[in-house]
Amino acid sequence: MKQQTNANPIVLVTGGSRGIGRATCLAFAKAGYDVAVNYAGNEAAAQETAQACHELNPDGKTAVYGADVADADAVDAMFKAVKADFGGLDVLVNNAGITRDNLIALTKPEDFDAVVATDLRGVFLCMKAASRIMMRQRYGRIINVSSVVGLRGNAGQVSYSAAKAGVVGMTKSLAKELGRRNITVNAVAPGYVQTDMTGALDDKQKAAASQNIPLNRLGTPEDIAGVIAFLASDAASYITGQVLPVDGGMAI
Numbered sequence: 001m002k003q004q005t006n007a008n009p010i011v012l013v014t015g016g017s018r019g020i021g022r023a024t025c026l027a028f029a030k031a032g033y034d035v036a037v038n039y040a041g042n043e044a045a046a047q048e049t050a051q052a053c054h055e056l057n058p059d060g061k062t063a064v065y066g067a068d069v070a071d072a073d074a075v076d077a078m079f080k081a082v083k084a085d086f087g088g089l090d091v092l093v094n095n096a097g098i099t100r101d102n103l104i105a106l107t108k109p110e111d112f113d114a115v116v117a118t119d120l121r122g123v124f125l126c127m128k129a130a131s132r133i134m135m136r137q138r139y140g141r142i143i144n145v146s147s148v149v150g151l152r153g154n155a156g157q158v159s160y161s162a163a164k165a166g167v168v169g170m171t172k173s174l175a176k177e178l179g180r181r182n183i184t185v186n187a188v189a190p191g192y193v194q195t196d197m198t199g200a201l202d203d204k205q206k207a208a209a210s211q212n213i214p215l216n217r218l219g220t221p222e223d224i225a226g227v228i229a230f231l232a233s234d235a236a237s238y239i240t241g242q243v244l245p246v247d248g249g250m251a252i
């Protein structure tokens with residue numbers, strides 16, 4: 001979708017079609033941003049997110065971009081299109097992610113590769129493409145979505161925790177690399193958030209899952225989106241290289 005350059009701040013959210021990414025798109029639309037919504041295969045959901053952004057901020061621009069974040073050519077094409085359509089990029093949210101959970105004995109190497117491709121390589125490719133634009137602007141905010149599992153590990157999630165811990169390392173390294181260019185790089189580490197990824201739980205399952213969470217409830221996509229929007233705001237301009245758990249106290 002072609003858009004015109006304008007004066008609003010611009011955010012690209014990977015995996016903006018559903019869950020935490022969708023809520024993040026809406027949070028930025030509410031804050032007056034133009035919103036570029038990335039998706040992998042679910043174009044209808046991405047269009048619905050874009051429409052919801054438009055309803056929240058009718059003066060803002062939105063566009064959707066189908067691209068597999070693990071595909072270098074697709075990522076380059078997406079960032080070129082965003083730059084051409086919006087005129088720049090102020091904020092990148094690396095949210096796209098998948099799981100292929102299993103005990104290690106049952107984890108196939110190709111499952112490990114698939115998780116690392118999307119959840120780690122995808123973040124690398126998007127940060128690389130965004131940093132090209134942001135370095136020239138001498139301004140940018142990159143917010144990566146890691147996980148409490150990347151900090152603490154979890155049985156049955158060796159692949160996922162490898163990717164999410166890798167995101168933490170990349171966040172800190174790139175913060176050191178880009179700080180002088182006025183670009184901050186931070187991460188959030190959500191706990192247990194109710195989305196398609198975690199599946200539908202009945203009340204009994206939710207109560208059981210909440211037992212190890214000090215705030216005694218599961219997270220909502222909006223709980224995470226608000227913190228991501230904060231990290232992109234002027235109030236967070238002296239924060240970089242940090243990983244902020246947003247987990248109801250789960251990782252304490």
Ligand code: NAP
Pocket residue numbers: 014015016017018019020021038039040041042043045067068069070094095096097098118122145146147148189190191192193194195196197198
């Ligand atoms: P979700 O509801 O399953 O949504 C995943 C999103 O990622 C969708 O928009 C999907 O696009 C997109 N996506 C998947 N693979 C992609 C690829 N290769 N290229 C581009 N987009 C891709 O997931 P979620 O729960 O909102 O999770 C969002 C992020 O938060 C992930 O990084 C996840 O690891 C992290 N996280 C989630 C939880 C949780 O409890 N839910 C906890 C900690 C961290 P399509 O709609 O096109 O498929």
